[in-house]
Amino acid sequence: MLSLQKKSAVLAMAAGLTLGLAACGSNDETVGADSASGTGAAAAAAPSAAPTPAAAIDKLTGKQTAVTLDAGFLAGLTSLKLTPATIGGATLDATTGKLAFPISGGNVTYYDPASGVTPFVQGLINHEGSGLQLTGTNGKVVKLENFVVDPGKSMLTGKVTVDGAVFAPSAPLFFLDGSTVKPLEVQAAQGQAILEGTTVSLTKTAADALNTVFGTTALTEFFKVGIAEITLALPAS
Secondary structure (H helix, E strand, O other): OOOHHHHHHHHHHHHHHHHHHHHHOOOOOOOOHHHHHOOHHHHOOOOOOOOOOOEEEOOOOOEEEEEEEOHHHHHHHHHOOOEEEEEEOOEEEOOOOEEEEEOOEEEEEEOOHHHOOOOOEEEEEEEEEEEEEEEOOOOOEEEEEEEEEEOOOOEEEEEEEEOOEEEEEEEEEEEEEHHHOOOOEEEHHHOEEEEEEEEEEEOHHHHHHHHHHHOOOOOOOOOEEEEEEEEEEOOOO
């Protein structure tokens, strides 16, 4: 069982993750050049006398990030005659339209918003060894993989390859708009916490790249991809 102290810390951290996504994830957000760096919010400058984090998971140990694909996105894939497939450890439930990517590591740290630390939710959630593949009728194959969720920037980055050649080692692919997120669900008996409801949409970088490769203009910035569900493994007692 989780100790009361650890459970309280995880609840605080996860609640902060909810607030951080909601505060930072809006369609008016401008993505800076450092979004593709993969360094994430952890590189943000801290005050000279940095406050102690309110809670943290220093080493994420598993579970997954899943996206239930939007009907409009699926219709778009069909109209463009793009065939999706999973890569590595990713799974796709054809019945529910849910794509799932195992969490391979990372960390999340939460500071009290009153502390002055910005952003107050920091860290990276890694998904090495999995991803999504799109194949067009023109024979082109695009792979989006090794996703990294940055809660401080409400952004998902990833490696992009086209026909086996690296197009970008780390590019901003999806916006994460937390204004639609549901209250955190902690399932202590299952040793997990679930954060569901974040809206996932294409960045301009991703839309432009896919349009160029597949010879279309149908994909645009903020094109809705689906609704995310992040399941984090709670630390052992």
